[in-house]
Amino acid sequence: MFDDATIVAIATANGIGSISIVRISGANALEIATKISKKTTFLPRLATLSSLYDINNEVIDEALVIYFKAPFSFTGEDVIEFQCHGGVAIANMLVNEALKRGARIANPGEFSKRAFFNNKIDLTKAEAISKIIEARSEDAVKLLARQLKGELTNFVNEIREDLLFMLAYTEVSIDYAEDDLPSDIFAQIKSKMEKIIVKLTNTLDASRRREGMIEGFKVAIIGKPNVGKSSLLNKLLNYDRAIISDIAGTTRDTIEESVKIGTHIIKIVDTAGIRDASDIIEKIGIEKSIQAINEADIVIALFDNGKVCDDEDKKIIELIEENLHKEIIKVLNKSDLQNKFDKTKIENFIKLSTKDDINPLVKKIELILDSNTHSDEMTLISKRQILSVENTLYSINLSKNPLETGELEFFAHYITEALEQISSITRPYENDQMLDVMFGEFCLGK
Numbered sequence: 001m002f003d004d005a006t007i008v009a010i011a012t013a014n015g016i017g018s019i020s021i022v023r024i025s026g027a028n029a030l031e032i033a034t035k036i037s038k039k040t041t042f043l044p045r046l047a048t049l050s051s052l053y054d055i056n057n058e059v060i061d062e063a064l065v066i067y068f069k070a071p072f073s074f075t076g077e078d079v080i081e082f083q084c085h086g087g088v089a090i091a092n093m094l095v096n097e098a099l100k101r102g103a104r105i106a107n108p109g110e111f112s113k114r115a116f117f118n119n120k121i122d123l124t125k126a127e128a129i130s131k132i133i134e135a136r137s138e139d140a141v142k143l144l145a146r147q148l149k150g151e152l153t154n155f156v157n158e159i160r161e162d163l164l165f166m167l168a169y170t171e172v173s174i175d176y177a178e179d180d181l182p183s184d185i186f187a188q189i190k191s192k193m194e195k196i197i198v199k200l201t202n203t204l205d206a207s208r209r210r211e212g213m214i215e216g217f218k219v220a221i222i223g224k225p226n227v228g229k230s231s232l233l234n235k236l237l238n239y240d241r242a243i244i245s246d247i248a249g250t251t252r253d254t255i256e257e258s259v260k261i262g263t264h265i266i267k268i269v270d271t272a273g274i275r276d277a278s279d280i281i282e283k284i285g286i287e288k289s290i291q292a293i294n295e296a297d298i299v300i301a302l303f304d305n306g307k308v309c310d311d312e313d314k315k316i317i318e319l320i321e322e323n324l325h326k327e328i329i330k331v332l333n334k335s336d337l338q339n340k341f342d343k344t345k346i347e348n349f350i351k352l353s354t355k356d357d358i359n360p361l362v363k364k365i366e367l368i369l370d371s372n373t374h375s376d377e378m379t380l381i382s383k384r385q386i387l388s389v390e391n392t393l394y395s396i397n398l399s400k401n402p403l404e405t406g407e408l409e410f411f412a413h414y415i416t417e418a419l420e421q422i423s424s425i426t427r428p429y430e431n432d433q434m435l436d437v438m439f440g441e442f443c444l445g446k
């Protein structure tokens, strides 16, 4: 899995700050620390103030040294932390001193990878740690902290227990006469199975709705050319990001920018106006708009109050009708102009002008995102987790039929598959490549 080298990395951000932390993990960590500090003993977990020296005995810093004695450390190995004065210069010098004394630079995610292989954390916690570091909203942090605390691990373990129960009784009834078993055993198995299916389905639904909590929710702005999509984007961002003009077709490519609304991070996508274009570039733009709708959590459909509802608007209304499962906010823009738009064509719209206050729209977006996120449903935080739950459900669904027909070997086979799938969320049996990719995406020093 990994060599047993002693590894070193700067754990803190690469910039100016009052304190920096250099971490060393591995069998030689303590020896390296005694050489750099010239102190012979460190009491585990006690912060010790010490001068630190380079290989020529010149003093580098006065710093705190903490020794975490294996296995009671983050990685499960001997760990030394130098908590030195901040900025990057001293931290870099300490890394170099550790290298001179036999350590090597840690790969991205290698501390966490070692924690995983030493059973200090499972994959759900590793994923939570990796995402916490990149989180940009309080909501994301709170969601990830729940996973770090073990919520998903417990959820997986409960389902594993139920599946194991089902499997154990099935194996027994394959091998022994039925009268040795509780008479209602298959009723029990069925009812457990139904409960698992509901639990997994609910989790998938909630997780899909909340996918944006970590990366940002996608809000797409659509509408025919010149309705004011880019004006709205700029207004939501509070600065002039997109070019605006009264020439239809000004925006040719999709623009995506992040902004915070309430406690949520949203990614606003400004698209090229939808129209039946012969112009090849604009056609590509239209395809991108349709794609933006598909990928969006919320769609803002703009109409122009100052113009009559034409074929281009009807195309947008058609698209809305094809996507009723989506959160779509209809907005009648340019309400400062005299009304020409037939309002009966769009019901339940918000009236506004991008030249004026757009707060009603912002509030509406916030309300939708609040209702998507403010509950304590179990939530998966990565595509990997979602895929594993989907696969678990798939295998369980396949097991239903053989259970009905009494083909218990087949039933046991599918339940075993489901068990492997659900277990892979916390601890995959064999999948080195997946682990390499996953930990490789961690930031340096983690």
Ligand SMILES: Nc1nc2c(c(=O)[nH]1)N(C=O)[C@@H](CNc1ccc(C(=O)N[C@@H](CCC(=O)O)C(=O)O)cc1)CN2
Binding pocket: 021, 068, 071, 072, 073, 074, 081, 120
């Ligand atoms: N200075 C510092 N702060 C930090 C970290 C760190 O490594 N160093 N962390 C790095 O991510 C996070 C805290 N996570 C940690 C997780 C486990 C252990 C640890 O020593 N675990 C031992 C002992 C447990 C105990 O005493 O309860 C163990 O699990 O055996 C330390 C930090 C955030 N803050």
Ligand SMILES: Nc1nc2c(ncn2[C@@H]2O[C@H](COP(=O)(O)OP(=O)(O)OP(=O)(O)O)[C@@H](O)[C@H]2O)c(=O)[nH]1
Binding pocket: 223, 224, 225, 226, 227, 228, 229, 230, 231, 232, 243, 244, 245, 246, 247, 248, 249, 250, 251, 252, 271, 272, 273, 333, 334, 335, 336, 337, 352, 353, 354, 355, 356
């Ligand atoms: N009167 C009025 N004009 C507006 C309003 N919003 C936008 N406009 C004007 O409408 C024109 C088009 O605005 P854009 O934001 O470029 O429109 P768009 O939908 O991005 O257009 P394309 O990129 O071509 O699809 C500009 O001249 C804006 O100043 C509004 O609320 N009231």
Ligand SMILES: [Mg+2]
Binding pocket: 229, 230, 231, 242, 243, 244, 250, 251, 271
């Ligand atoms: Mg535009």
